[in-house]
Amino acid sequence: DVKVTQSSRYLVKRTGEKVFLECVQDMDHENMFWYRQDPGLGLRLIYFSYDVKMKEKGDIPEGYSVSREKKERFSLILESASTNQTSMYLCASSTQFYEQYFGPGTRLTVT
């Protein structure tokens, strides 16, 4: 079974803190994705990566950055967390851009 794991299920951070969300997949997938999920808005793509050290902006990259130093690991970084970044963050991986496999999500609260 494909397994995508995320470092935390719940996270509480203060405004202005630097936040790291980690995602690891064990299926040797080339592509990895970060989404945020908000009620009524569905999933919105923040960034994706199609290879090690490669990254592309999604629909809402502002306020975020990413890092992919190893194929199995994709990190989402909030350089200076703000309250409007309180959300559910979902990581996914795939061999192609469809049929994505999702992690369980990290619910981030910024106070």
Place this chain on the structure above:
Amino acid sequence: GEDVEQSLFLSVREGDSSVINCTYTDSSSTYLYWYKQEPGAGLQLLTYIFSNMDMKQDQRLTVLLNKKDKHLSLRIADTQTGDSAIYFCAERGDYKLSFGAGTTVTVRA
């Protein structure tokens, strides 16, 4: 650009059929997907349909695609309490999936 729309809520009685509807705008989409998200979990791929198909059946699930109207539906037969979840439709674009807002299905006894 892509824009996928779904109704937000559906309430259904246990044992009845559920029908979740979705409209999309990108006529070049080759694949359309249904994902399920149970409480506290990530998304799980339920089924998908290729754009040259009208219908796909998989056990209790039936997907209908009307390309002319850009309308996709998911029918769940004999809905069970374990079907309570959020259901997302998604269309495949050039390099990404575009998701609808999700339909929360509540199954009542």
